[in-house]
Structure formats: C-alpha cells, structure tokens
Amino acid sequence: MISVNNLSFKYPSGVEVLNDISFTIPKGAFVALIGQNGAGKTTLLKQFNSLLRPTTGRVLIAGIDTSSATTGKLAQKVGFLFQNPDHQIFMANVEREIGFGPKNLGLSKTEVRQRVARAAAAVGLTPYLTENPLFLSKGQRQRVAFASVLAMKPEILVLDEPTTGQDYQEGLEIMEMVKELNEQGHTIVFVTHDMELVARYAKRVIVLSQGRILLDDSCHNVFYQPAILRETNLFPPQIAKLIQKFAKQPFEFGKPLSVDEAYQEFLKYTESEPDVCCS
Amino acid sequence: MKPVITIEKLSFSYPGYSDVATNALQDISLQVAAGEFVGITGPAGAGKSTLVLCMNGIIPHFQEGDFQGKVLINNRDTFETTCAELSLQIGSVFQDPEAQIVAPTVEEELAFGLENMAIAPAEIERRISEALELIGIAHLRLRSTDELSGGQKQRVSIAAVIALRPQILILDEPTSELDPIGTMEVFEVLKKLNQEQHLTIVVVEQKVNILMEYVGRLLILKNGALVADKSPREIVNQPNLLESIGLSAPPVSQLADRLKTAGLYTQELPLTVDEAYDGLTKSFAFAKIERV
Numbered sequence: 001m002i003s004v005n006n007l008s009f010k011y012p013s014g015v016e017v018l019n020d021i022s023f024t025i026p027k028g029a030f031v032a033l034i035g036q037n038g039a040g041k042t043t044l045l046k047q048f049n050s051l052l053r054p055t056t057g058r059v060l061i062a063g064i065d066t067s068s069a070t071t072g073k074l075a076q077k078v079g080f081l082f083q084n085p086d087h088q089i090f091m092a093n094v095e096r097e098i099g100f101g102p103k104n105l106g107l108s109k110t111e112v113r114q115r116v117a118r119a120a121a122a123v124g125l126t127p128y129l130t131e132n133p134l135f136l137s138k139g140q141r142q143r144v145a146f147a148s149v150l151a152m153k154p155e156i157l158v159l160d161e162p163t164t165g166q167d168y169q170e171g172l173e174i175m176e177m178v179k180e181l182n183e184q185g186h187t188i189v190f191v192t193h194d195m196e197l198v199a200r201y202a203k204r205v206i207v208l209s210q211g212r213i214l215l216d217d218s219c220h221n222v223f224y225q226p227a228i229l230r231e232t233n234l235f236p237p238q239i240a241k242l243i244q245k246f247a248k249q250p251f252e253f254g255k256p257l258s259v260d261e262a263y264q265e266f267l268k269y270t271e272s273e274p275d276v277c278c279s
Numbered sequence: 280m281k282p283v284i285t286i287e288k289l290s291f292s293y294p295g296y297s298d299v300a301t302n303a304l305q306d307i308s309l310q311v312a313a314g315e316f317v318g319i320t321g322p323a324g325a326g327k328s329t330l331v332l333c334m335n336g337i338i339p340h341f342q343e344g345d346f347q348g349k350v351l352i353n354n355r356d357t358f359e360t361t362c363a364e365l366s367l368q369i370g371s372v373f374q375d376p377e378a379q380i381v382a383p384t385v386e387e388e389l390a391f392g393l394e395n396m397a398i399a400p401a402e403i404e405r406r407i408s409e410a411l412e413l414i415g416i417a418h419l420r421l422r423s424t425d426e427l428s429g430g431q432k433q434r435v436s437i438a439a440v441i442a443l444r445p446q447i448l449i450l451d452e453p454t455s456e457l458d459p460i461g462t463m464e465v466f467e468v469l470k471k472l473n474q475e476q477h478l479t480i481v482v483v484e485q486k487v488n489i490l491m492e493y494v495g496r497l498l499i500l501k502n503g504a505l506v507a508d509k510s511p512r513e514i515v516n517q518p519n520l521l522e523s524i525g526l527s528a529p530p531v532s533q534l535a536d537r538l539k540t541a542g543l544y545t546q547e548l549p550l551t552v553d554e555a556y557d558g559l560t561k562s563f564a565f566a567k568i569e570r571v
Binding site for chain 2: 035036037038137138139161164165166167168169170193195196230232233234235237238239241242245246258259262263266267269270
C-alpha cells in the first residue's frame, strides 16, 4: 500500500515540481500515472523508493516513512523499472544482472539461482542467461531490466514508460507480463504517454498537471473528460475521441474505450432500431 | 517530381553479421521525390534506423559494414559525397535528443550548426528566431539545455536542424518521449514544413495512428526488407497487412472494418477519427435523424 499525504517537492534549484498531493494506492491496484512532459510523473515515482524525499508532507510505503528509509531498504518493497534500460543494466552477463539484487539481499546461492531462473523464464530470457546484455536488442535489454526487478519479488512494481522504444508487439508483451503480476497480487504503478495502453490495462488513472492531481478515477471516467485532459497535453484514446464527437447527436452511447466495446455500442443501436441502417 | 533520394538494390550488414539472414537491410529499392512526406515504420530490428543512416551518409562514412547497391542524394552517390556536404542537403534528427544536443543553452544549440556553416551573425540571429518560432519554442530560447524535459529537448533538436534550412529532413522516432499533444505538435510542424517550405520529409515512427493521419506514403520494413510501399489509405484497406507485420491498424479503422464486415459501415475505411465520424454518420441513420 502506498499512502501519499500532502506531498510537496522542490528541487534544490527551487523549482516546485509536486504541489500538495494526496492519494492512497491499495495493495493489488493497477494504476496509470499520466500527464504532460514535465508534469512531475517521474519525480512522483521517485518518491516511492526514496530516490527523492518530500520537501513537506509524507509518503508511506507499506507503512514505512520514506523520509527516514533508505532506497536500499525500500528496494525490497518497491521494484523500479526505469525508462531507459541502459541506465540500469551494468553487469557483463544476463544471469549476474538479474541475480545482482537478490544477492545483495543476502539470500542463499540456491535462492538467488531459483529467483534468477524464474524471473528469466517469466520474461522469456532463459536462452540468453550467459549473454552480455550489450549484445541484446533494446527490447531484450528492457526485459533484462524487468527480470532483475522481478527477481527482487517486490510487493509494489513501479514502471516509468516501460514500453518506450519498444515496438507494438513488444510493448503489449511487456504489459501482459505486468498484468499477470498484478493478477498475482502485485501493486502496479506505471507511467506512459500511450493512452491506448492505459485504456487497455489500467484500472485506475491519476492525471497529473504541473505537480497537481487533476483527476483520479477509472479509465472510462477519465477519458470522457477531454477538456481536463487537454489541460495536461493529453487526449483520449481514438475510440473515446470518436464517441465524443457524437455528443450532440440524439443518441445514447456508453463510454466505450476499446474497439470491441464501441462495436457493441453500435450493434446495440442497430438492434433496437432495425430500420436504421442504410445499405 | 525529380527524385531527391534514390536507393537501388541496397543491402547492408553490420560487421560480424554476414549471411543474408542477418542483413540489416535486404535488397531495398525506392525513390523519394522532392516535396514528399514519407513515413517509415516496422517492428523493432526491422532496419528502420539503418535505412535512415544510409540516407544521411553516416553509413558508409562512419559505420563500417558490408554495403551493396547504391544510395543517391540529389543524384550523387553517398560514397562520393562527404557527410558534411550531405548535411547541407539532409538535416537529421536522431532518436535520442541527448545524443544530439551539444550546447549549454537553446540559443547556442541552434547557433552551433550555423556557425559551422560560416553564416554571418545577423543571419544566424534571424535563422534562430525563425526556427524557434516555427517549432513553437521561442520561449525556451535562453533556457539551459540540460534543464529541458525530453519533449522540449526533441523540439530543440528539430529547431537546430531546421535552422540549417536543409532540403530534406530525416527524423528517427522524433516523438518517442513526447506526450500525445507534443507528438501531434511535432507532426503539425512537419506538415507545415512540408506544405509551406516544401521540405521533403522522411520520418521513422512507431505510432501508426499518427502516421496514418499525416504522411502521404508509408514504407513498412520487416527483417530488413521493404514489405510495403503504399499510401496509408491503401495500407488500411489491405486486410491484415499491418497485423501480419506485427503492427496494429488505428482503432477507428479497426472499428469501421468490423462494422463493414457486419454490413453496417458503408464507406471507405477511415484513417482518422474525423474520417471515421464522417463515415459513421453517413452509414448510420441517427445522423439522418438529426439532419431532418
């Protein structure tokens, strides 16, 4: 559980990036954090493992106050996947990279080996354990970074733009892995600019603008408030945009976000009014 | 229109990867005419960036490898042209703006290329203002480059290249770090440069939705081969083309496609939200109800 109370944060230069933010994320949540470039998303994520600490206010991770906890201690609770895997990978082979965290927890060799094997299998890297990460593709390096976070078995998983630099399929594969972890009980907080991904995976969306929370609601409610999204340089996924164009029509739509949901909406309409379709 | 880029039977492999199966590019032939707006897309590892590097001369001049075939820029073989000469014709914006930005402030970043071209100070001043204005970042002029957000840095890189007034602009995933409106703004800038300045634009982009809306022609690469070279409309109307390459058609095109299969969508498949809205209002009676 993450509990953020009246959090404000200023960088040493005096720039205030987060301004009086409060929210709670219960265990098992799947939350997308969205907002324009410079809204404070990454700064907020970094509060969760005390890479940054509140200027005022409080952040509690599983009851631990981040202002007194070390990043090392929080690393057991919060796994952090950075935007650029190359900022996080530093060992000469995949196995040692994934095993680095668990080894530093002081786990036994057998336990480390087990965790590495499981994490590598979960992201499809088993055949690459002896490879140097440098010689893998960017998508594969992202998986190495991801596996090294998984091997820590963190209760909370924080992902900063996990699909940037990935192609469409790789992006979906990463999100499917994240979804699976969520189903196993892990709390997920992820940042992305891809609204189609948010609509597809997140159960709750927190919209950030200039260090403040604009919206904190379900995908369906958030993406049907285009004026507020626009304030923070976002627009809804295509399907929501399309349906919003029908707002002035004498026609009742729900709040579809996926192709399938929208299809059902149109289908319903034709079924209730059998004579409406022209040919 | 005369071709500004001509690629003939180009194959390229990086050192250590010599057999055909691992060629980064495999037998690519294409021409880009002056004034075109061309998108390049495809899965990771398809050869998109390699193709761009062959166009701006980084390959063969700075990257070794096995190069076969020809690349001509304005009818001159890139082998016989220096990168410096090529840079006057082709402006390049790379994937990672941090690898491209060299100066401490935005203004100095824009001045850097111009100074290296020995342009007079008054003209440098004029071009910096013009480029910043065009890209919509005049307010960042005096800012320190290392304090900018990823999106701002990307716009600075584009402005610095535009200030050199190249004839061709090549961009490798210029919006990968941008928020949705920032992405749209970059494409609006590219559209403006293409339509008003008649700049030829080649852009590598993963976001298929935005390519469909802006480019006139789409090149799709997979495993180093050119698997499609068509207009976005032809691509969307060719069933399962994008899916078979591991890409996804825009959701509004998918929706219309499903409705069409069910006999409920009567128009040509849409590329954009606006086209989908038009198509749906024409296909469904509720729009007629309103008009009556």
